[in-house]
Every structure is written in structure tokens, then in C-alpha cells.
Amino acid sequence: MIKSTWFLGGTACPDGDEIRKKVFVSEQKYPISVEFDEHDKTCDHLLLTVDGTPAATARVFMTDEQTAKIGRLAVLKEYRGQHLGAELIKELKKRSKALGAKKIYVSAPGELSLSGSRYLLIIQSQDALKSLSELPS
Numbered sequence: 589m590i591k592s593t594w595f596l597g598g599t600a601c602p603d604g605d606e607i608r609k610k611v612f613v614s615e616q617k618y619p620i621s622v623e624f625d626e627h628d629k630t631c632d633h634l635l636l637t638v639d640g641t642p643a644a645t646a647r648v649f650m651t652d653e654q655t656a657k658i659g660r661l662a663v664l665k666e667y668r669g670q671h672l673g674a675e676l677i678k679e680l681k682k683r684s685k686a687l688g689a690k691k692i693y694v695s696a697p698g699e700l701s702l703s704g705s706r707y708l709l710i711i712q713s714q715d716a717l718k719s720l721s722e723l724p725s
Contacts, residue, residue, distance in 0.1 A: 589638070589639060590636055590637070590638055590643075590672070590675060591636070591637045591640075592634060592635070592636055592675070592679050593634070593635045593636075593637070594632055594633070594634055594635075594683065595632065595633040595634075595635065596632050597630065597632065598628065598629045598630040598631060599633070601633040601635055601645065603635055603637075603642035603645070604633050604634075604635045604642070604645035604647075605624075606642070607635075607642060607643075607644065607645045607662050607663075607664055608623055608624075608645060608660055608662050609623070610662075610664060610665075611662035611663070611664065611665075612660075612662060615665070623660075627647070627649050628647070630649060631647045631648060631649035632647065632648050632649065632683055632687075633645065633646075633647050634646050634647070634648070634676060634679055634680060634683070636672055636675060636676060636679075638667060638670070638672075642664075643663065643664055643667040643672060644661075644662060644663040644664065644667060644672040644673070644675070644676055645660070645661075645662050645676075646658060646659070646660055646661040646662070646676045646680055647659060647660045648680050648683050648684055648687070650687055650688070650689065651693075653688065654688070654689060654690040654691055655689060655690070655691045655692075655693065656680075656683075656684035656687060656689035656691070656692045656693070657692075657693045657694075657695060658677075658680045658684065658692060658693070658694045658695070659694060659695035661673060661676055661677075661694070663676075677694075680692075
């Protein structure tokens, strides 16, 4: 069973931090100094567990009164292919709307795969800032 847990307003999410370290620092070789930034102290963190075991994480914060930015989407290797990325996006979109967002962006350092989901990611710049739009069902 998949369970979503929110850590709001910069509340620490140690399990999410460990997932990010495994995915971004160990697997993708990002420096830990880049992985954790000033937004972690104020953003909302999402943790997905599968049968009680931490499996995926992401974060969201408002960049202005109408715009949410989601990022740091990470799924542990052993849970990939189980549509957890799509589940993260679904929950992040709900939270963004609750925060008052009219626009939602996802920041990803390269390829972001949401196979089998109903979402379209459009590359907007060389920095890989992507606009997120839901396609009709």
C-alpha cells in the first residue's frame, strides 16, 4: 500500500533526505552541497512509503503568489517502474493548488520520466525548468 505523508513549512523529513542522498548524490553524483539548499528550510516535503518503507520523495514551494515550483523528485531504484513518480506529481499538484498556485513548474536536472502518466513536461530553458500541464483523461 502506498501512503503519502507531508512535512510542511520546512519540517525535517529525514527519510526523504536519505532518499535524495541515495538518488542524487550516490547514483547521479550531485555534490551534497548542491542537493540541499535554502528552500529545504521552508518548502513542503512529500514522502511516499510502500508498505511502510520509504520509497520516494519530492518538494514544493511557491516562487511568487501564483507559481509553485516542484522538484527534488526521487524514487529509490528498487521502487522504479511502479508509477510512484506519477503519484508524487498528483500529490504535488494537489498541494500546489492548496497553496494558491495558478502555475506549476517542475525543476529537473535532465530527463524526468513519468511513463504511463497523464502529464506533459515541456522544456522551457537550458536550465531544464519545465512547465507541467495535465493532459485530458
